[in-house]
Amino acid sequence: MPSEKQQEYRDHPMNENEEIQTNPEHDDSVDELTDDLETLLDEIDEILEEDSEEFVENFIQRGGQ
Amino acid sequence: MSVPTIIGTETEFGISVKNAREQDPIAASTLVVNAYKSRNLTSVSWDYGQESPLMDARGYIAETDTIQNDESNNNVINDILINGGRYYVDHAHPEYCTPECTNARDLVKYEKAGELILELSRLSAEELLLDNQEIIIYKNNTDYKGHSYGSHENYLMSREVPFSDIVDGLIPFFVTRQIITGSGKVGAENGADETEYQISQRADFFEKEVGLSTMVERPLINTRDEPHADSKEYRRLHVIVGDSNMSEFSIYLKVGITSIVLQLIEKRIIGKKFCLQNPIAAIKTISRDLSCNEKIELQDGRKLSAIEILQEYLSLAHQHLTQEERTPIVEDILNKWDFVLQSLKTDPLSMGQYLDWVIKKKLIDAYVERHGFDWTDARIRMLDLQYHDTRPEKGLYARLQKNGHVKRILTHEEIVNAISHPPMDTRAYFRGTCLRKFGSDIHSASWNSIIFNGPTGFDKIMMERPHFGTHEIVGELLNNSTVVELVNKIKADCN
Numbered sequence: 235m236p237s238e239k240q241q242e243y244r245d246h247p248m249n250e251n252e253e254i255q256t257n258p259e260h261d262d263s264v265d266e267l268t269d270d271l272e273t274l275l276d277e278i279d280e281i282l283e284e285d286s287e288e289f290v291e292n293f294i295q296r297g298g299q
Numbered sequence: 300m301s302v303p304t305i306i307g308t309e310t311e312f313g314i315s316v317k318n319a320r321e322q323d324p325i326a327a328s329t330l331v332v333n334a335y336k337s338r339n340l341t342s343v344s345w346d347y348g349q350e351s352p353l354m355d356a357r358g359y360i361a362e363t364d365t366i367q368n369d370e371s372n373n374n375v376i377n378d379i380l381i382n383g384g385r386y387y388v389d390h391a392h393p394e395y396c397t398p399e400c401t402n403a404r405d406l407v408k409y410e411k412a413g414e415l416i417l418e419l420s421r422l423s424a425e426e427l428l429l430d431n432q433e434i435i436i437y438k439n440n441t442d443y444k445g446h447s448y449g450s451h452e453n454y455l456m457s458r459e460v461p462f463s464d465i466v467d468g469l470i471p472f473f474v475t476r477q478i479i480t481g482s483g484k485v486g487a488e489n490g491a492d493e494t495e496y497q498i499s500q501r502a503d504f505f506e507k508e509v510g511l512s513t514m515v516e517r518p519l520i521n522t523r524d525e526p527h528a529d530s531k532e533y534r535r536l537h538v539i540v541g542d543s544n545m546s547e548f549s550i551y552l553k554v555g556i557t558s559i560v561l562q563l564i565e566k567r568i569i570g571k572k573f574c575l576q577n578p579i580a581a582i583k584t585i586s587r588d589l590s591c592n593e594k595i596e597l598q599d600g601r602k603l604s605a606i607e608i609l610q611e612y613l614s615l616a617h618q619h620l621t622q623e624e625r626t627p628i629v630e631d632i633l634n635k636w637d638f639v640l641q642s643l644k645t646d647p648l649s650m651g652q653y654l655d656w657v658i659k660k661k662l663i664d665a666y667v668e669r670h671g672f673d674w675t676d677a678r679i680r681m682l683d684l685q686y687h688d689t690r691p692e693k694g695l696y697a698r699l700q701k702n703g704h705v706k707r708i709l710t711h712e713e714i715v716n717a718i719s720h721p722p723m724d725t726r727a728y729f730r731g732t733c734l735r736k737f738g739s740d741i742h743s744a745s746w747n748s749i750i751f752n753g754p755t756g757f758d759k760i761m762m763e764r765p766h767f768g769t770h771e772i773v774g775e776l777l778n779n780s781t782v783v784e785l786v787n788k789i790k791a792d793c794n
Contacts, residue, residue: 267652268703271665274695278666278682281693286681290443293684296324296391298311298448299513299539 301565301624302533303766305399305455305725306406306554310543311392311448312417312689313437316428324391327434329376331393332386334423335416336378343734344743345377345387346750349527355511356462356524356534379744381719381735383727384409386416392448393417393436398727399746399765402628403555405722407547407708412717414438414689419718421690438543439687440500443680445488447504449513450543452554454536455528455765460565465536466509466520468569471597472560472612473519473540474582475605477502478591478647479639480553482542483656485663485674485683494587495674496663498656500542502586508578513539519578527746529763536561540582545687545696546655547708552639555632559616568619573608574598589660591643606644613637653706658699659686729768729777737782751786758786 283289314327353361376388383398395413400406421434428434441447456465481498491503510518519540526535538557544550563569575581576596584595585605594602603611613636620629642649651661663674663682672678688694691701699705721731726747733741733749742752751758762768776788 267706269652270702271662271704273702274662274698274704275665275669277698278695281695281698282678282681282685283693287677290677290680290684292322293313293315293442294322294444295313295442295446295448297446297514298390298392299451 301562302455302457304401304558304562305765306401306403306558307397307399307453308406308410308550308554309394309396309449309451309453310410310413310438311389311394311450313439313442313448313687314391314393315435315437317433317435318429318431325388328388328391328393330424330427331417331420331434331436332378332388333375334427335386335420338419338423342374343379343738343741344373345379345385346743346745346748347373349745349748351525352523353511354524356522361511373743379730379734380416381721381731382409382412382717383721383725383731384413385746386413390448393420398721398731399725400722400727401724401766402626403551403558403632404628404708406554407550408713408717409722410550411547411709411714415714415718417689418691435693436689437684437687438545438689439482439684440543441484441488441504443484443486443488443684447488447501447517449501449539450541451513452538452541452557454538454558454561455526456534456536456561457565458530458532458534460534460567462522464564464567464570467571467574468560468564470508470519470578471573471575471608472557473538474575474578474595475585475608476553476556477542477582477586478605478609478643479556479636479654480541480544480549481586481654481656482544482549482687483659483683485680491583492587496589496660497586498589499582499586501540502582505540505579505582519582528765533765542655543687544655545694546653546658546705548635548653548706549655551708552632552635555628556612556636559620559629559632560612562624563612563615563619566619568615569612571598573611589647591647606640609636610640613640652704655696658696658705659683662686662695662699723770723774724766726762726765726768728770729762729773732777733785736777737785740782751782753783753786758790760786760789 314324316327355361378386380386385396387394395416397406397409400409417436421436424434440450477499482500484497484500487493487503489503504517505519506516507518509520509522511522513521521537521539523537524534526533541553576598581595591606592604594604596602647657650657663679666682686695691697721727730744740751742750742757747762749760
């Protein structure tokens with residue numbers, strides 16, 4: 235069973251001539267932004283990986299480019 | 300002579316498997332890339348014949364060990380995407396390369412589509428893991444223990460510009476642009492001076508001004524001379540000094556203002572105007588100066604802040620870009636560039652919904668204030684890392700975006716669309732459309748070649764001009780041809 239998200243992407247119609255209108259001016263909707271961090275802060279301890287100490291200690295990557 | 304704007308980025312992602320007995324990043328990366336590849340029915344290899352990563356822009360071939368491309372696992376570690384991009388295992392990281400784009404806005408769209416591709420891969424790959432195991436993919440640049448992985452930008456340039464002009468014009472820009480493009484990092488690495496928080500993820504890793512290496516003693520200017528296009532006419536500037544950005548606004552300005560500065564360099568406007576006394580020290584000083592006001596010394600004796608230097612570049616852009624070059628998107632980038640510099644000058648924290656390093660800083664500040672933790676607490680480092688987590692529910696940037704907290708450049712629909720549709724206005728259109736339409740007849744491909752496996756054998760089509768192969772030029776041909784007709788028509792046109 236694909237997840238809901240996979241389904242969403244798979245169902246997206248393919249139309250090669252479809253072009254999205256670009257209007258760089260239209261996105262300046264600063265009013266729609268919120269600077270309220272409280273919502274995330276209320277949830278953050280549940281979102282953060284458990285046992286942060288061990289998690290960040292064990293996060294080791296090989297160097298790349 | 301000015302060349303058309305062509306931009307692409309390459310992102311190496313951090314990867315970790317939760318509850319794995321042992322971390323094997325190569326196996327995990329291969330699993331993730333293959334999980335996505337197995338969704339397609341075609342099996343197209345990468346054409347390594349077109350690569351020359353040891354060619355140095357200063358005019359020679361480096362005498363290091365030859366890089367061996369293991370053809371036996373070519374198909375396992377490479378996926379060429381129908382959006383025209385590339386997805387593969389690079390060293391011990393999954394890497395996504397955008398298709399070639401003609402403007403900063405498209406580039407943001409394709410880079411963000413890459414994050415969705417990684418998320419889709421992760422979901423598919425997890426079906427193969429034990430129940431308690433989970434893959435986590437980070438779009439960041441460090442494990443905070445001295446191991447860095449890159450986020451590279453590529454810009455097409457005219458071969459006519461002397462490499463020394465590129466070096467002189469770009470170093471001061473790369474050292475200072477981090478106040479706009481930095482992703483923020485808790486702590487210091489690689490022997491650099493200790494600090495609680497700094498602007499850039501990558502600044503600590505730069506040790507040389509110019510060089511070919513990308514993995515050790517990293518240089519501010521990388522000299523890899525591999526244009527993936529007609530090498531007589533073009534060079535591809537391979538930029539390794541940037542951070543991986545989560546913020547659409549940061550990516551947009553990063554590639555937008557860099558393209559503009561390259562246009563100024565091509566016009567020979569910059570010269571040695573801003574040459575710094577000590578760029579390697581300056582990149583670290585600026586990364587640690589959260590006020591953005593500290594002055595650094597130029598070779599001519601002037602002392603200027605990062606904001607002031609970037610204002611000078613901006614002012615030269617206003618003076619020297621022609622009306623024709625000031626497309627609506629370029630005009631928008633110039634306005635946003637000015638807006639950001641003015642805001643940083645007044646109060647850097649005012650950029651807390653725009654620029655990654657400030658967004659992250661404000662989140663950590665609020666968390667520290669609420670709980671009274673010290674900045675060296677593991678939870679603060681966890682918060683830093685998890686800002687870059689690509690999972691929508693766990694990633695802190697993703698959560699901020701969902702809450703309407705960060706400035707966006709694009710809609711979600713545009714980004715989803717870019718997973719499966721190439722840009723219309725570069726050769727990525729030809730590559731992506733051929734893969735979608737004729738995938739089973741293609742043996743291999745690269746940035747500048749496609750090898751068709753036709754009834755009479757292999758036919759190699761070269762694409763040496765990145766701004767050709769567009770919908771306008773080949774759209775009708777691709778729509779109305781069988782694969783044999785397509786190959787024959789192109790071969791006839793070439794003769």
